[in-house]
Amino acid sequence: MPELAEVKIMSEYINDVCYDRDFTSITLSPEVARRLPLDQPSDLQIFSISSKSRGKELLLGLGKDSTGNPLTISIAMGMSGNWIFCRRDKHPPHSHLHFNTIDGWSLCLVDARRFARWRWASWSSSRGPCPVSEKEEFRSNINSNLHKPFFKKPIHLALMDQTYFNGIGNYLRAEILFKAGQDPFELAGTAILNNPKILELCSTLPYEAYLIGGGQLKDWKNPFQVPSTGFSEWMKCYGKASESIVDRNGRKLWYCKSQLKPLYEGQTP
DNA sequence: CGTCCACGTCTAC
């Protein structure tokens, strides 16, 4: 579920609810304990929690270990992951990772489909810069690599690749291509060179989605419980467009032929 | 009841 906007909202939620809290333990549900262990360092008795996001990746900071090294957990939220801060005796269904305070509260990762992943690590080296919080690095990372074979794939596939487009997912892909008037089947390198709107929208659209409270489509709900009314109107293409195909990776690509620049009219996949 | 579908990665032929 969550793409850049939703992960950024979650990160701010975590900072909000964990501010000035003391945590003492990390616990896992039996469903995930074997597959995704997260052993608590023996010298980690009392810790704080702070959060950052970078594209679709979330990084929890738990202070430093006894030798001064920062303790961080890298988390990917999968399709249905979200966070809730609640009493320790009132964990909601499907809460699989819990950070427990000394006074009976828990920060819970709730994830019905269990696609979320976590590990003791810093930022993943396989993900590129964040198009929103590291806009210039995001752009230069792409512009300085445009000659590489990676950019010979169609733009609709390149946009889903987290090594360059960290944070872009299926609904943002559809909205970016649509609002850029971009033929989804043009090769990524030439599309990016000829249509500056693409990279610009990679930054502005996730930020817009963030400002209106995220994409509250199905199971994902803004943990701040902000009444989000505008999202279905903000979304112009995903789930609405006249055309869709299943892409090479099995994801549904939504696009609208009538919005393409004249150059591309009449062309077919 | 059943089938299809979902905002994402992973790993294994």
Add this chain to the structure above:
DNA sequence: TAGACCTGGACGG
């Protein structure tokens, strides 16, 4: 480049 990994909601019979 399929599948594997999962649950639940929508919708059809």
